[in-house]
Amino acid sequence: MSLVVQNITKRFSDFAALNDVSFEAQPGEFLALLGPSGSGKTTLLRLLAGLDRPDTGRIDFDGLDYLTLSARDRRVGMVFQSYALFRHMTVAQNIAFGLNVRPSKDRPSKAEIQATVQRLLKLIQLEDLGKRYPSQLSGGQRQRVALARALAINPRILLLDEPFGALDALVRKDLRRWLRRIHDETGVTTLFVTHDQEEALDLADRVVVLKDGQIEQIGKPLELYRHPQSAFVFDFLGTSNQVPANLSDGIADFGGFSAPVVSPKALNGAQTVRFRPFDTHLHHEGPGFEAKVLSLLPAGANLRLELQSPTGQVFETQHAHDSEASDLRLNDTVYLRPSKVYAF
Amino acid sequence: MRARAPERPKTPAAFLLMALAAVWMALVIVLPLVNVLAEAFKQGVQPYLSAIVQPDALSAIRLTLTVAAIAVPLNAVFGIAAAWCVTRFDFAGKGLLLSVLDLPFTISPVISGMVWVLLFGAHGWFASVLEASNIKIIYALPGLVIATVLVTLPFVARELIPLMQDQGTDEEIAAVTLGASGWDVFFRVTLPNIKWALTYGVLLCTARAMGEFGAVSVVSGHIRGLTNTLPLHIEVLYNEYDSVGAFGAATLLAGLALVTLVLKTLLEWRFGDELAANRRH
Numbered sequence: 001m002s003l004v005v006q007n008i009t010k011r012f013s014d015f016a017a018l019n020d021v022s023f024e025a026q027p028g029e030f031l032a033l034l035g036p037s038g039s040g041k042t043t044l045l046r047l048l049a050g051l052d053r054p055d056t057g058r059i060d061f062d063g064l065d066y067l068t069l070s071a072r073d074r075r076v077g078m079v080f081q082s083y084a085l086f087r088h089m090t091v092a093q094n095i096a097f098g099l100n101v102r103p104s105k106d107r108p109s110k111a112e113i114q115a116t117v118q119r120l121l122k123l124i125q126l127e128d129l130g131k132r133y134p135s136q137l138s139g140g141q142r143q144r145v146a147l148a149r150a151l152a153i154n155p156r157i158l159l160l161d162e163p164f165g166a167l168d169a170l171v172r173k174d175l176r177r178w179l180r181r182i183h184d185e186t187g188v189t190t191l192f193v194t195h196d197q198e199e200a201l202d203l204a205d206r207v208v209v210l211k212d213g214q215i216e217q218i219g220k221p222l223e224l225y226r227h228p229q230s231a232f233v234f235d236f237l238g239t240s241n242q243v244p245a246n247l248s249d250g251i252a253d254f255g256g257f258s259a260p261v262v263s264p265k266a267l268n269g270a271q272t273v274r275f276r277p278f279d280t281h282l283h284h285e286g287p288g289f290e291a292k293v294l295s296l297l298p299a300g301a302n303l304r305l306e307l308q309s310p311t312g313q314v315f316e317t318q319h320a321h322d323s324e325a326s327d328l329r330l331n332d333t334v335y336l337r338p339s340k341v342y343a344f
Numbered sequence: 345m346r347a348r349a350p351e352r353p354k355t356p357a358a359f360l361l362m363a364l365a366a367v368w369m370a371l372v373i374v375l376p377l378v379n380v381l382a383e384a385f386k387q388g389v390q391p392y393l394s395a396i397v398q399p400d401a402l403s404a405i406r407l408t409l410t411v412a413a414i415a416v417p418l419n420a421v422f423g424i425a426a427a428w429c430v431t432r433f434d435f436a437g438k439g440l441l442l443s444v445l446d447l448p449f450t451i452s453p454v455i456s457g458m459v460w461v462l463l464f465g466a467h468g469w470f471a472s473v474l475e476a477s478n479i480k481i482i483y484a485l486p487g488l489v490i491a492t493v494l495v496t497l498p499f500v501a502r503e504l505i506p507l508m509q510d511q512g513t514d515e516e517i518a519a520v521t522l523g524a525s526g527w528d529v530f531f532r533v534t535l536p537n538i539k540w541a542l543t544y545g546v547l548l549c550t551a552r553a554m555g556e557f558g559a560v561s562v563v564s565g566h567i568r569g570l571t572n573t574l575p576l577h578i579e580v581l582y583n584e585y586d587s588v589g590a591f592g593a594a595t596l597l598a599g600l601a602l603v604t605l606v607l608k609t610l611l612e613w614r615f616g617d618e619l620a621a622n623r624r625h
Contacts, residue, residue: 049521071520078521084514088536098522101532146518153522 002027003048003157003189008057010043010213017043018054019213025157028187030180032200035210036236041193044210045159048191049076061156077150077188081162083142085134091145092117092130098153120148123182140171147179151186158183158190164199176203197237201225209233229264231344234274241280241315243289245273245341252341256287263343275338277304277318282325288335291315293328307336380598383591395592403569404577405596410485411560411573412553415492420546423500428534430501431508432516442505448497456494457562460487483565488573491559496549503545504538511537540615544608551604555597 003025010018018040025031033041046052048059050071059066066074085094099113108116121127124144134142143163150158163179164172180203183190194200200207201221209216209224209232217229228234245252252261252273261273282288282305291307294314298304303325307315315336319325328334353359385392395401426445430438448456463469464481474481481487515537519529535542557575564571572580574597581590 051517051520072523072525074521075523076521078518080514080518082512082514084518086515086519086533086536097519097524097532101519101522101524101528149518149522 002062003191004058004060005044005048006058006060008044008047008054008059010040010047010052010054016213018047021057021210021213021215023208023215023218025189025191028189030183030190030192030203030205032204032207033191033193033210034195034197034200034207034236036195038212039210040213041195041210042161043213045078045161045191045193048157049078049159050074075153075156077153077155077158079143079146079150079158079160079163081165083134083139083146083166085142085146085149087134090131090133091126091137092121094134094145095120095148095152097149116152120152123151123185124148138171139167140175143167143175144178147182151182151188155188158188160190160192162193162195165194172199179203201237209236211236227262227264228342228344231274234342234344239277239316240274241277241317241338242272242274243338243341245271245343247271247273247343252343254287254289257337259338259341261341261343267343271343273338273341273343275341277316278302279338279340280315280317280319281337281339282317282319282328283335283337286335288337289315291334291336293330293332293334296325296328296330307334377598380591380594383587384595386591387588391588392592392595395586395589396596398589400569400572401577401589401593401596404572404574404593407485407488407572408554408574411488411492412550414489415496415553416546416550418489418493419496419549420500420542422497423502423504423545423549424538424542426501427504427508427538430505432513445498445501448495453495453556453558454562457491457559460491460494460563482563483567483571485571487563488560488571491563492553492556495556495559496552499549499552500542500545503541503548507538507541540611544611544615547604547608547611551601551608554600 005024006022008018008021009016021040021044023031033044035041043052047054048066050066050069053067061074086097089097095117096113099108099116102108107113117130118127121130124147126141126144126148129137129141134145137145146163147160160179164175167175176199192200192203201224204221206218206220207224208218211232217224217233219227224233225237228237234240243254245254247253247261247267247269249268250261250263250266252259252271259275261267289309291309294306294308296303296305298321299318301321302318303321303323305317305319305325305328307317309315317325317336353362384395426441429435430442461468461482464474464487465471466482468482479486481490515533516529519533524532555575556573557579560573561576561579564573564576566572566576566580568580574593578590578593578597581593
């Protein structure tokens, strides 16, 4: 059972929401669709659910031509950012909905439906709340109910559209783990749309990075992080500092100091290179990019610094609490040397 | 978030304003209502009772209820369909449709009656067709119904559109992906979500339909015991200086209005939050 998306294009009047998008999802895989707003990820999800039709291309699932099936018949479980729970139904009725609306010949018996609902309530750890209404639940609980409702129809694919977007940071993190666990238990092929790179990298087996309706890169989280194929992917996955450099033979020369270059292709000559906040060292004397300490903030296990060069450029760097950066004060002058840079 | 609750009045100016409002209400609403009752019972209970059970009065009541019973369901169905179209689809001319929907609020009911006479009257556009097939519209029940339908057209739709806009389409989309048919989506998701606003709109529509005078007056022909609705019946009696009869019938109409008002208040009290988004007119 695998999902094959081939050469999908979708235009809205003269705006190409998706342009020749192709990818596959293996059975039971957890795939994240990552991109900024307007990158086409929600459009892609709507096409998969059958809520819209692509202009060209194919969508197959396990040999089944999905484009010939209506949204009703695709058996796609969908979870929305707004939860979209039926507000006039109890939690149990919400979960049972997909079973209750089946034509009578396919409909399980009342007892079977009841049993499914109980099993799912247990799975989402809301066993005692079956009789509550959605308005009596917290955001996190609602989203769990929405997931149970989608799972009740035994979906071929699970589509989640920014499911945690409306929740606060702590609940998000909690639900993320929980979602991953549910996925591992149920083994449903899952597509997860998000604009939050941390969420995508944390959750997914593979990440599809979208930009302006096109796929920028597909890969496992670590692969993506270590070997970004484009400046966009690099910038999107984390904080990026940019400086000019002279490249030759995999070394970036900054005039007096240098750093090794990671790049998808061999580049030479004057280029803009990028580096991460944690791939840096600070020194009290040059050579290095001269900068003043603008702010010093604790960021979890690290110390986060904002530095400003005499020309006004702001660098963001990260260092261990017990590193050379720990003695620095505001407005101190330091010399910044990247230890590794990326070029595209 | 709710707006800050208003304070109790403290300054003399506030008291003065409240007193003004109270006096004004008494003058223009309570006083006339009391007067209706006083006039109706001027000659005692017996003449009042005989006035409201005379055959013409009973037939007027029956006709008023019949017209409302046909016009209101028609406008309820139209209102749901219009609200559905406007809130679920994007199409050219949507703004125009919304404006046209408000037309019955803004034009005089007399005109709403006259257009039908122009179309279906003895010298109207369709006069020959109607005469040939022996269908009577003007000066008959169909005319009363269509005139009432036109006047009460916006009530249900106007009640539903803001609510359905507010609720969005996510629940319906979710229902479709869960395998629900169009029928199931409407009866299990859409309708339960709008039922109180719908009831409320139907109630307002009913009140307006029963009280309609202008449009109905034009198309009715004032045939006693046949095409006189309750408001028209009252006018006829009043013009004949039968004040007990006129005000007696008026108490019935006021009674119907009061029943509607009580139901409306009950609904607002019970489902105020759901209806609050809709107060636009």
